[in-house]
Amino acid sequence: MTSPWMTEELTLLAESTARFAARELAPHAERWRQQKIVDRSAWLKAGAAGLLCASIPEAYGGGGGDRRHETVIGAELSKAGLGGGFGTGIGVSCGLVAHYLLRYGTDAQKLAWLPGMARGEIVAAIAMTEPGAGSDLQNIRTTARRDGDVYVLNGQKTFISNGQSADIVVVAAKTGGEGAKGVSLIVLEAAKAEGFRRGRNLDKIGMHAQDTSELFFDDVRVPAENLLGGEEGRGFVQLMQELAWERLSCALSAVTNTERAVEMTAAYVKERTAFGKPLMAFQNTQFRLAECKSKAVIARTFVDDLMMKMLDGRLDPTAAAMAKWWTTQTLNEVADECLQLHGGYGYMNEYPIAQLWADARVTKIFAGANEIMNMLIARSWCRAGHPTKTRTSRKEADNDESARSGGRHDPLHQARPERRLGRDGREGHPSGAGRRRYFL
Numbered sequence: 263m264t265s266p267w268m269t270e271e272l273t274l275l276a277e278s279t280a281r282f283a284a285r286e287l288a289p290h291a292e293r294w295r296q297q298k299i300v301d302r303s304a305w306l307k308a309g310a311a312g313l314l315c316a317s318i319p320e321a322y323g324g325g326g327g328d329r330r331h332e333t334v335i336g337a338e339l340s341k342a343g344l345g346g347g348f349g350t351g352i353g354v355s356c357g358l359v360a361h362y363l364l365r366y367g368t369d370a371q372k373l374a375w376l377p378g379m380a381r382g383e384i385v386a387a388i389a390m391t392e393p394g395a396g397s398d399l400q401n402i403r404t405t406a407r408r409d410g411d412v413y414v415l416n417g418q419k420t421f422i423s424n425g426q427s428a429d430i431v432v433v434a435a436k437t438g439g440e441g442a443k444g445v446s447l448i449v450l451e452a453a454k455a456e457g458f459r460r461g462r463n464l465d466k467i468g469m470h471a472q473d474t475s476e477l478f479f480d481d482v483r484v485p486a487e488n489l490l491g492g493e494e495g496r497g498f499v500q501l502m503q504e505l506a507w508e509r510l511s512c513a514l515s516a517v518t519n520t521e522r523a524v525e526m527t528a529a530y531v532k533e534r535t536a537f538g539k540p541l542m543a544f545q546n547t548q549f550r551l552a553e554c555k556s557k558a559v560i561a562r563t564f565v566d567d568l569m570m571k572m573l574d575g576r577l578d579p580t581a582a583a584m585a586k587w588w589t590t591q592t593l594n595e596v597a598d599e600c601l602q603l604h605g606g607y608g609y610m611n612e613y614p615i616a617q618l619w620a621d622a623r624v625t626k627i628f629a630g631a632n633e634i635m636n637m638l639i640a641r642s643w644c645r646a647g648h649p650t651k652t653r654t655s656r657k658e659a660d661n662d663e664s665a666r667s668g669g670r671h672d673p674l675h676q677a678r679p680e681r682r683l684g685r686d687g688r689e690g691h692p693s694g695a696g697r698r699r700y701f702l
C-alpha cells in the first residue's frame with residue numbers, strides 16, 4: 263500500500279536507506295543486541311549518509327526535509343529489523359530532541375548542538391521520567407537551582423533512551439514555581455558535567471540494542487545559558503507542544519511493524535508444512551492472516567490520513583492520541599497472532615517475529631501509556647459535551663497542564679499559532695523567509 267504523502271523523492275530516499283541499512287547496519291544488529299548498545303561508528307556513518315536530522319533545516323546541518331523524510335528513514339530501519347534499536351535511538355535524538363532544540367532553542371543553542379547531531383557526533387536523550395513520576399510528570403523531583411550563572415542539578419531519572427550513549431541530555435527539572443509552571447528543560451552536556459553519572463544499562467524484555475538507563479545528578483553545575491529557550495518555567499508547555507507529533511510518529515512506526523509482521527508470517531506459513539500441507543492451506547491460518555492484514559490496512563489508512571492533515575497543519579491532537587493507542591494495541595495483537603502462526607520457532611529469538619513481538623510491547627507504555635491516551639480522548643469528548651466546564655482564566659489553564667497525559671487539559675487542544683511549517687511540512691527557514699503560520 264503506497265501512502266498518499268509519498269513522492270518520487272521519498273521513494274528514492276527509502277530505497278537508498280534500505281540499501282544503507284542492509285550494507286552498513288544489519289550485519290551488526292545481532293552484536294548490538296548482545297552488547298545492548300549501538301556502536302558510535304554507526305551513528306557517524308548514518309550521519310555521513312544523511313540519515314540523521316533529516317527534518318532539520320540545512321542551516322543547522324540537517325537534511326532540510328520534513329517529517330515525511332524522517333518517517334521514511336525510520337520505516338526502512340524497522341523493515342531491516344533495526345527499529346527497536348538504532349531506529350529508536352535516531353527517533354529520540356533526531357525526531358524528538360532535535361525538534362525541541364529547533365523549536366525552542368536560542369540560535370546559539372541550535373548552532374551548538376544540531377550540526378553535531380546531524381553528523382552523528384552528538385547523540386541526544388530526553389530525560390523526563392523518574393522512579394516516582396512517569397505518567398504524572400508534574401510530580402518530578404529533580405531540581406535545578408539557580409546559582410549565579412549556573413543551574414545546580416540534583417535528582418534522578420530512569421528509563422532514558424540513549425541513556426548510555428547520550429552526549430547531551432535534555433533534563434526536565436523543577437526550577438521553582440508551582441506545578442507545571444515550575445518545570446524547565448535544561449540541556450546537560452555530559453562531557454562537561456561533573457557529578458553526572460549514568461546508572462545501569464537496563465535489562466529489558468525487548469528493544470535489546472537500544473540503551474535505556476538510569477541517570478543521576480549530584481550537584482551538577484550546568485551553565486545557565488543551557489536553559490532551553492532562555493526562559494524558566496516553560497518546560498512543561500514545551501514538552502506538551504511536541505506530543506501530537508510524538509504520538510503520530512509512534513503510530514506510524516507501529517503500523518510499519520504491523521505490516522512487517524503480516525508479511526513475514528505470510529511468507530512463513532507458505533513454506534512451513536504440517537499434516538502434509540503448507541500451514542497456509544488451513545482455513546484458520548487464512549482467516550487469522552486475513553484479520554491481521556485488514557487491521558494493518560485500516561491502521562495505515564488512518565495514520566496516512568493524519569499525516570496528510572499534519573502536513574496541512576490540521577493535525578487534531580485527540581486524533582493523534584487515538585492513533586497512538588489503537589495502532590500500538592493493534593500491533594501487539596497482530597504480533598501475537600503472527601507469532602502463534604510461527605509455532606515454537608516464533609518463540610526463538612533468532613526469528614524476526616520473536617524480536618518484533620518483544621519490541622512491540624513497550625509501545626503501549628511509552629510516549630504516554632495507552633490508558634492516558636484514552637483519558638485524553640474521553641476528556642475531549644466530555645469537554646465538548648460540557649461547555650460550561652471550559653477554562654476561564656490563564657491561572658486555571660496553567661494548573662491544568664499537569665501531566666505527560668496532558669493533565670486535565672492538554673494545551674495542544676488550543677489552536678495557537680506556534681509552528682512554522684511550509685505546505686509540504688518543511689520547517690521554516692530561520693531567516694523567516696516563506697514562513698507560514700501553522701497550527702498543530
Ligand SMILES: Cc1cc2nc3c(=O)[nH]c(=O)nc-3n(C[C@H](O)[C@H](O)[C@H](O)COP(=O)(O)OP(=O)(O)OC[C@H]3O[C@@H](n4cnc5c(N)ncnc54)[C@H](O)[C@@H]3O)c2cc1C
Pocket residue numbers: 354387388389390391394395396397398420421422423424466469474624627628629630631632633634637666667
Ligand atoms: C523502553 C523504554 C524507553 C523509555 N524512554 C524514555 C525516555 O527516553 N525518556 C523518558 O523521559 N521516559 C522514557 N520512558 C518512560 C516512559 O515514558 C514511562 O514508562 C511511561 O510514561 C509510564 O510511566 P511509568 O513507567 O512511571 O508508569 P506509571 O506512571 O507508574 O503508570 C503505570 C500504569 O498505570 C496506569 N496509569 C497511570 N496513570 C494513569 C491514569 N491517569 N489513568 C489510568 N491509568 C493510569 C497505566 O496503565 C500505566 O501503564 C521509557 C520507558 C521505557 C519502558
